[in-house]
Amino acid sequence: QLYFDCCYHSSTTERKLELMATEKKEVFDAEAGAAMMKELRSTFASGKTKTHQWRVTQLQSLLRLAEDHEKDIVDALRSDLAKPELESFVHEIAMMKASCKLALKELDHWMTSEKVKTSITTFPSSAEIVSEPLGVVLVISAWNYPFLLSLDPVIGAIAAGNAVVLKPSEIAATTSSLLAKYLGEYLDSSAIKVIEGAVPETSVLLEQKWDKIFYTGNGKVGRVVLAAAAKHLTPVVLELGGKSPVIVDSNINLKVATRRIIAGKWGGNNGQACVSPDYIITTKDYAPKLVDALKTELKNFYGDDQLNSKDLSRIVSSNHFARLIKLLDDDKVSGKVVHGGQRDESNLKIAPTILLDVPEDSLIMTEEIFGPLLPILTVDRVEDSYKIISSRSKPLAAYLFTNNKKLKEEFVRNVSAGGLVTNDTTLHLAVHTLPFGGVGESGMGAYHGKFSFDAFSHKKAVLHRSFAGDAPARYPPYTPGKLRFLKALLNGSILGLICALFGWSKA
Amino acid sequence: MVEQERSLAELRETFRSGRTRGIGWRKAQLRALLKLMDDNEDQIFNALQRDLGKHPVEAYRDEVGVVKKSANYSLSCIDKWMAPRQGRIPLLFFPVRGQVLPEPLGLVLIFSSWNFPISLSLDPLIGALSAGNTVVLKPSELASECSSFLAKTIPLYLDRKAVKVIEGGTDVAEHLLKQKWDKIFFTGSPRVGRIVMSAAAEHLTPVTLELGGKCPTILDSLSDSSDLKVAVKRIAGGKWGPCSGQACIGIDYVLVEHKFASTLIELLKKTIKRFYGENPKSLKNLCRIVNKHQFDRLRNILEDPAVAASIVHGGSLDEENLTIEPTILLDPPLDAEIMTEEIFGPLLPIITLSNIHESIEFINSRPKPLAIYAFTKDETFKKEILTETSSGSLTFNDVMIQFICDTLPFGGVGQSGFGRYHGKYSFDTFSHEKAVLERSFFLELESRYPPWNEFKMQFIRLAYSFDYFRLLLLFLGLKRRFT
Numbered sequence: 001q002l003y004f005d006c007c008y009h010s011s012t013t014e015r016k017l018e019l020m021a022t023e024k025k026e027v028f029d030a031e032a033g034a035a036m037m038k039e040l041r042s043t044f045a046s047g048k049t050k051t052h053q054w055r056v057t058q059l060q061s062l063l064r065l066a067e068d069h070e071k072d073i074v075d076a077l078r079s080d081l082a083k084p085e086l087e088s089f090v091h092e093i094a095m096m097k098a099s100c101k102l103a104l105k106e107l108d109h110w111m112t113s114e115k116v117k118t119s120i121t122t123f124p125s126s127a128e129i130v131s132e133p134l135g136v137v138l139v140i141s142a143w144n145y146p147f148l149l150s151l152d153p154v155i156g157a158i159a160a161g162n163a164v165v166l167k168p169s170e171i172a173a174t175t176s177s178l179l180a181k182y183l184g185e186y187l188d189s190s191a192i193k194v195i196e197g198a199v200p201e202t203s204v205l206l207e208q209k210w211d212k213i214f215y216t217g218n219g220k221v222g223r224v225v226l227a228a229a230a231k232h233l234t235p236v237v238l239e240l241g242g243k244s245p246v247i248v249d250s251n252i253n254l255k256v257a258t259r260r261i262i263a264g265k266w267g268g269n270n271g272q273a274c275v276s277p278d279y280i281i282t283t284k285d286y287a288p289k290l291v292d293a294l295k296t297e298l299k300n301f302y303g304d305d306q307l308n309s310k311d312l313s314r315i316v317s318s319n320h321f322a323r324l325i326k327l328l329d330d331d332k333v334s335g336k337v338v339h340g341g342q343r344d345e346s347n348l349k350i351a352p353t354i355l356l357d358v359p360e361d362s363l364i365m366t367e368e369i370f371g372p373l374l375p376i377l378t379v380d381r382v383e384d385s386y387k388i389i390s391s392r393s394k395p396l397a398a399y400l401f402t403n404n405k406k407l408k409e410e411f412v413r414n415v416s417a418g419g420l421v422t423n424d425t426t427l428h429l430a431v432h433t434l435p436f437g438g439v440g441e442s443g444m445g446a447y448h449g450k451f452s453f454d455a456f457s458h459k460k461a462v463l464h465r466s467f468a469g470d471a472p473a474r475y476p477p478y479t480p481g482k483l484r485f486l487k488a489l490l491n492g493s494i495l496g497l498i499c500a501l502f503g504w505s506k507a
Numbered sequence: 508m509v510e511q512e513r514s515l516a517e518l519r520e521t522f523r524s525g526r527t528r529g530i531g532w533r534k535a536q537l538r539a540l541l542k543l544m545d546d547n548e549d550q551i552f553n554a555l556q557r558d559l560g561k562h563p564v565e566a567y568r569d570e571v572g573v574v575k576k577s578a579n580y581s582l583s584c585i586d587k588w589m590a591p592r593q594g595r596i597p598l599l600f601f602p603v604r605g606q607v608l609p610e611p612l613g614l615v616l617i618f619s620s621w622n623f624p625i626s627l628s629l630d631p632l633i634g635a636l637s638a639g640n641t642v643v644l645k646p647s648e649l650a651s652e653c654s655s656f657l658a659k660t661i662p663l664y665l666d667r668k669a670v671k672v673i674e675g676g677t678d679v680a681e682h683l684l685k686q687k688w689d690k691i692f693f694t695g696s697p698r699v700g701r702i703v704m705s706a707a708a709e710h711l712t713p714v715t716l717e718l719g720g721k722c723p724t725i726l727d728s729l730s731d732s733s734d735l736k737v738a739v740k741r742i743a744g745g746k747w748g749p750c751s752g753q754a755c756i757g758i759d760y761v762l763v764e765h766k767f768a769s770t771l772i773e774l775l776k777k778t779i780k781r782f783y784g785e786n787p788k789s790l791k792n793l794c795r796i797v798n799k800h801q802f803d804r805l806r807n808i809l810e811d812p813a814v815a816a817s818i819v820h821g822g823s824l825d826e827e828n829l830t831i832e833p834t835i836l837l838d839p840p841l842d843a844e845i846m847t848e849e850i851f852g853p854l855l856p857i858i859t860l861s862n863i864h865e866s867i868e869f870i871n872s873r874p875k876p877l878a879i880y881a882f883t884k885d886e887t888f889k890k891e892i893l894t895e896t897s898s899g900s901l902t903f904n905d906v907m908i909q910f911i912c913d914t915l916p917f918g919g920v921g922q923s924g925f926g927r928y929h930g931k932y933s934f935d936t937f938s939h940e941k942a943v944l945e946r947s948f949f950l951e952l953e954s955r956y957p958p959w960n961e962f963k964m965q966f967i968r969l970a971y972s973f974d975y976f977r978l979l980l981l982f983l984g985l986k987r988r989f990t
Contacts, residue, residue: 045871047895086959086967094971116914121576125908127915132897134920211921223708230704233697233716235925240711253948259956267957301957311957390523403948412943416610419942427944433594434605434942439612440689444713446940458897459927461915465905467734475744476782476792478564486564490572490911491579 028197033204036193040136040163043191050133050161054188055107058158061186062151063100066093069182073147073175080146080172081269082314082348091268092148095430099152102432102449103159110159110453113462120492126464131457133161134235135211140202140225142216143316144272144370146172150179153214153237154192156452162212163191167205169217170198171316210234212456216274218368219441237445237455240438241368242395243278246425247385247411249402250286257401257423258293262301264399264425266352270313271372272320275397275419275426278369281385284378291356291376295339298352307342307351315348315371324350324371332362333375340372360388382407386414394418394440399425418442473500508682514671515686518614518641521668528611528639530589534582536636536665540629541578543664544571547656551625554652558624559750560795560830569749570625573911577630580913580930581637588637588934591943599970604945609938611639612713613689618680618703620694621797622753624650628657631692632670634933640690641669645683647695648676649797688712690937694755697922715926715936718919719849720876721759724906725866725892727883728767738882738904739774743782745880745906747833751794752853753801756878758906759849760856762866768859772835775855776820779833787823787832795829796852802829805852807844814839817856864888867895875899875921880906899923 026032048054066073073093077083083092103110113130137157141150150168157164166183168176180194195201206213206228215225216239229236246261265277282290302309315321325343327333333355340353350372358364358375365375379385382402389398398417402408408422418438419428429436429448437446447455473485481500488496526532544551551571555561561570581588594605615635619628628646635642644661646654658672673679684691684706693703694717707714724742729735746758763771783790796802806824809815814836815822821834836856839845845856860866863883870879879898883889889903899919902909909915910929918927928936954966962981969978 050894084957084959086957086964089964090967090971094967098971118912118914122908122912125905125912127909127912129916130893130901132894135897219711222711226708226711227705230701230708233700233704233718233922233924238711256948256951259951263955267955303958311959408945412608416939417941419944421944422946423948424944424946427600427946428605428942431594431596431600431605431942431944433596434944435607435940436942439939439941441711444711458920459916460898460920461900461909461912461917462893463900463902463905463909463912463915465903465908467731467737467904470737470740474568475740475748476562476564478562478792483564483567486568486572490568490576492576 028195028201028204030204030207033208036165036195037136037208039190040165040193044133044135044163048188049158049163049191052107052111055158055161056104058187058192059100059104059107059155062155062158063097063104065182065186066097066100069178072178076174076178077147079174080143081272081316082312083269084311084313086311087267087269087313088147092145096148096151096155099155099432099448099452103155103453106450107159110450118463120494120497121489122463122465124466124469128462128464130460130462131160131453132460134456134458136163136165137212137214137456138165138167138205138208138210140167140205140213140215140217141169142274143169143171144269144274146175147179149216150175153216153447153452153455156447157214157456158192159453160456162456164193165205166192166194167202168194168196170196212236214445214447214455215239222443237437237447238443239274239436239445239447240396240441240443241274241370242393242417242438242442243365243368244275244395244397244399244417245385245389246277246280246399246401247382248280248282248286248290249382249400249404249407250283252401252403252423254289254293255297258290258297259301260424261401262294262297262352265374266298266302266312266372268426270315271374272313272316272370273426275429276370277374277399277425278395279365280374280376281379281382281388282376283382284380287356287376287378291338291354294354294374298339302352306340307344307349312349312352312372315350318345318348320371321345321348321350324369324373327364327367327369327371328353328373330363333358333364336375383410386410389415394438394442396438396442397421397426397428416440511673511679511682512686514673515614515643517668518643518671521666522611522613522641526666527636527641527669530585532666533585533637533639536670537578537582537585537633539664540633540636541575543660544575544578547660550656550660551653554656555625557652558650559622559797560793561750562792562794565748565750565792565794566625570623573626574629574633576911577633577913577929577933581633581934584931585637585934588931594942596944597973598975599973600946602947602950606943608941608943609638609935610941612937612939613640615640615642615690615692615937616683616686616688617642617644618691618693618695619644619646620755621647621649622750622755624653625657627694628653631694631928631933634928635692635937636665636670637934638937640937642671643683644670644672645680646672646674648674690714692926692928692936693717700924715918715928716924717755717917717926717928718877718922718924719755719851720874720919720923721846721849722756722876722878722880722898723866723870724758724761725863725879725881725883726761726763726767726771727863727881727885727888728764729882729884734884735770736774739771739778741904741906742882743775743778743833746855747779747783747793747853749907751796751831752855753794753797753851754907756900756907756910758855758880759876760846760858762858762860762863762869764863765859765861768837768857771857772819772837775835779820783833787821788825790830790832793830793833793853796831797829799829801852802826802831805831805850805854808850808852808854809834811843811845814843814845821853864891867891870896875919875923877919877923878902878909897921
C-alpha cells in the first residue's frame with residue numbers, strides 16, 4: 001500500500017512540489033533483523049558477491065542511478081538541508097560518481113593477490129596476500145552528506161565483494177527514502193539492503209553479528225557502536241569528527257587564504273561537515289586584517305543579505321539550531337561577534353558569523369561547532385598555536401596557512417590529526433590516493449580509493465611450501481646442534497647455517 | 508592503583524616531550540632489546556622451563572629467536588618505514604604535494620598471553636617501539652616466572668620512563684582497562700577479547716585482537732610416501748611442538764579421507780615415539796600444561812565417554828607433573844566439546860570424510876580460524892581451498908611457519924580476531940597514517956567559489972571526470988554546452 005504525502009515549501013521563493021512515497025513499513029524488529037541476516041548470509045555463502053562480474057554490475061548500476069536521478073538527488077538534498085545545487089553536485093554526486101568510476105577502473109588490480117618476498121628463513125617457499133570479502137557488513141551514515149556518506153562506503157563494500165546493509169540517517173529523511181527506493185530498484189536486493197529508521201531500528205541492527213561495521217557520525221554514538229561491535233568481536237571503522245583548527249600565519253596571500261577558508265567552512269554545508277574549519281588561531285596583530293578579509297570575501301560570495309543567501313545550506317534541524325544558538329548566546333562570548341549573528345528560527349537559518357577573541361573555556365570552544373559560527377583565537381606568536389591544539393583531542397583535520405617553510409614542517413610534525421592540509425582546506429578528501437580517517441577521538445580506520453576496498457577486505461596471508469627442504473632441526477628430539485641451526489636460520493644467516501650444518505658453532 | 512596512575516602520567520609526559528619520536532631513540536630501544544635477549548638467554552630458558560616445561564630448543568625457535576629476528580628486521584627497515592609515502596595526486600590539484608606520514612599513536616597497552624610469554628610480549632613491543640610510542644606491557648600472570656623476568660629485566664635495558672611492565676592478575680588488568688589508551692594490543696581468548704574491546708569502546712580506543720580458533724589441517728592423499736612422511740612429521744611438529752598444543756596457530760584437528768586414517772595414525776604413532784619417547788611418565792621435548800585449571804579442562808574433555816571411546820593413542824594424564832601424553836582420537840563426536848571449542852592442548856582429533864573435498868564445507872560451517880593448513884599437491888584443490896575458505900592465514904604443505912615470515916601479515920578474521928602484525932605490519936599497527944596535502948597560493952581556481960553560475964557548474968562537472976581536454980576548451984570559450 002502506498003501513501004503519497006505532498007508538501008509545499010513556502011519558505012523559499014520557488015515552490016516545489018515534493019512527492020514523498022512511503023510504503024507502509026513493516027516494523028524492523030529483532031525477528032525481522034534475524035531474518036534479514038539469514039538471507040544476507042545465505043546470499044554471501046552462495047559466492048555470488050565474490051565474483052568480479054557481480055561487483056562490476058552493482059557498481060555500474062550505482063553509477064547509472066546517480067546519472068538517471070541527479071535531479072531527484074539534488075531535490076532531496078535541498079529538501080533535507082536546503083543544500084545549494086552546486087554543492088549537491090560537487091560534494092555529493094560528483095564525488096560519489098568519481099568513487100564509483102575509480103572502483104570500476106581499478107577493481108581488477110585491487111582484486112589481484114599481492115605477491116610478497118620470502119627469506120631464507122622459510123626457504124623454499126612463495127607467499128602472497130589475498131584480499132577476500134569480510135562477509136556481511138553494516139554501513140551507518142550521517143545526515144550532513146547523506147548521499148555521499150551512504151554510498152561511498154557502500155561502494156567500497158561492494159568492490160570488496162561483501163553483502164551490505166545501509167542504514168541512512170533518519171534526520172535527512174528525504175534522502176533516506178530516496179536511497180531506500182532507488183537502491184532497491186537498481187541493485188541486487190538479495191545482497192544489498194537499505195534499512196530506514198531511527199534508534200529502535202539501529203539498535204536491532206547493532207545487535208546482529210556483522211563482519212564489519214562502518215560508522216560515520218559523532219563520538220557519542222561511535223562509542224555505542226564500538227560497544228555493540230565488541231560483543232561479536234566485529235571490527236569497525238569510525239569516521240567521527242572534532243574541532244578542526246586553522247592556523248593563519250601572517251605574510252600570506254590573505255585573499256586566497258580567506259576564500260579557501262570560507263569555501264571550506266560555509267561552502268561545505270554551512271559549517272556542518274566533519275572536516276569543516278572549526279576555529280581559527282592567528283596572532284593578535286594579524287587578526288584585524290584577517291577579519292576584514294573574511295568580511296570582504298563573505299560579501300563577495302554571499303552578498304549583503306548573507307542570512308538568506310541561496311548559496312548556503314540551512315541548519316538541519318531545530319535541535320541543532322537550538323544547540324548553535326546556545327553557543328552564540330553564551331555569556332562568555334557576548335560582545336565577541338564581529339560579523340553576522342543574525343538568525344531566522346522559522347527557516348532554520350543562521351548567518352555566517354565570526355567571533356573574535358573567544359575564551360578557551362567558552363561553550364563554543366568545548367564542543368565541535370558543526371555550524372556557521374567561526375571563532376578566532378588570538379595568540380602572541382603563531383607558534384603558540386600548537387599548545388592550544390595539542391591540549392585538545394585529536395581532530396579529523398587541521399589546516400595551516402603560511403609561507404614559512406619551518407612553520408610548515410613543525411606543523412606537519414607536531415600536529416596529530418586525521419589529515420593535514422597546508423594553504424587550503426578540506427581538499428584532501430577529494431584525493432583518493434590519501435587515506436581519509438581519524439585518530440583518537442576523531443575516529444579509527446580510513447577509506448577513499450583503495451583504502452575503501454581494503455577497509456572491507458580481509459587480507460589473508462598465504463604461504464606455499466613444498467615437501468622438499470625439510471630441516472630436521474625443527475623437530476624433536478632437540479639437540480644443541482639443532483639449536484645452532486635454528487639460531488642461524490632465524491638470524492637469516494647463510495654462513496651461520498653452513499657452519500651449523502657442519503657442526504661448527506659460530507661464536 | 509595510584510602507583511599505576513602515576514606511571515601512566517609519567518609515560519604520557521615522556522611521549523609529549525617528543526623523545527620517543529626520534530629514530531635514534533627507537534633504534535636504541537631495539538638494540539637494547541637485542542642485548543637483553545643475548546645477555547639473558549639462559550634466564551629466559553629457565554623461566555620458560557619453569558613456567559611451561561619448555562625445552563630450550565623449542566624456546567629458542569618459538570620465543571627467543573622470533574624476538575631477535577623481529578628486532579633485527581625492524582632495525583634494518585625502520586628508516587624506510589618512518590619515511591613519508593608520496594601519494595600521486597591528480598593534475599587537477601596542481602600545484603600540490605600529497606603524502607602519508609606515519610606517526611606514533613601515543614601511549615599503548617599490550618596484553619600478552621601465557622603460552623609464548625616472551626615472544627607474545629616482546630614481538631608487539633618491538634612494533635610499538637619502532638613506531639615511536641610509549642608502552643605499558645601487561646604479561647600474563649599465568650606464566651609467572653616469565654612475567655617476573657620481564658618486570659625485572661626490561662627496566663634495566665629499555666627507557667624506563669617510556670616502557671613499563673605492570674604485573675598482576677584480573678584486577679590489575681581491569682584497572683588498566685579503565686584508563687585511556689591510544690591503542691590496545693591483546694593476545695588471548697575471544698572471551699577476554701570481548702571484555703577488552705568493550706572497555707576500549709568507552710574511550711574510542713582502537714584495538715588489535717589476536718585470538719584463536721580451531722585451526723584445521725586438511726590432509727589430502729599423497730602418492731609419494733616420502734611426501735607423506737614429511738607431512739606427518741610436520742603435522743606432529745605442528746600439534747605437539749608448539750607448547751604441547753597450547754598455541755593459537757597450532758593444529759587443532761586433522762581432516763582426512765576414511766581410507767587414509769589408519770595409515771595416518773600409524774605414521775603419527777611412530778613419529779610421536781621418535782619425537783617424545785615411549786614412556787608417558789617421562790616424555791621428553793614436550794611442554795607441560797600450564798596449570799591445574801587448564802589440565803582439568805583437558806581432562807574433562809577426555810572424560811566424556813564418547814570422546815574417550817575414540818582415543819586410538821595416548822590418553823594418559825600425569826596430574827602431578829601436569830603433563831598429558833600426545834593423544835590421538837579418531838572421529839570423536841562433532842558435538843562434543845573437543846570439536847566445538849578450541850582444544851589448546853595435546854589432543855589431536857582426526858575427522859574422517861568420504862571425500863577430502865568435503866573438508867571445505869566442514870571448515871566453512873565453523874567460525875573462521877586463525878590458520879588453515881592444507882597438505883596437497885592438487886593445484887585445483889589448492890585453489891578451491893584458497894578461494895572458498897576464510898582464515899587469518901593459509902599455509903600449504905607445512906604448519907606454523909607462516910609465523911616467521913615477516914612479509915606476511917599475522918592476524919585473524921571473524922572470531923579469530925582483527926588487526927595484524929609482524930614485520931612492517933607491527934610498525935603500522937601502532938601508527939597513525941596521517942594524510943598531508945600541501946598546496947600553494949599560486950594558481951587559483953575561481954570555479955571553487957560562489958556565487959555559483961552555469962560556467963562554474965560546467966567546469967566542475969568536467970573537473971570531476973578529470974576531463975582536462977574539455978576543461979581547456981571551456982576555458983578557451985570554445986565549448987558552450989556539454990551533455
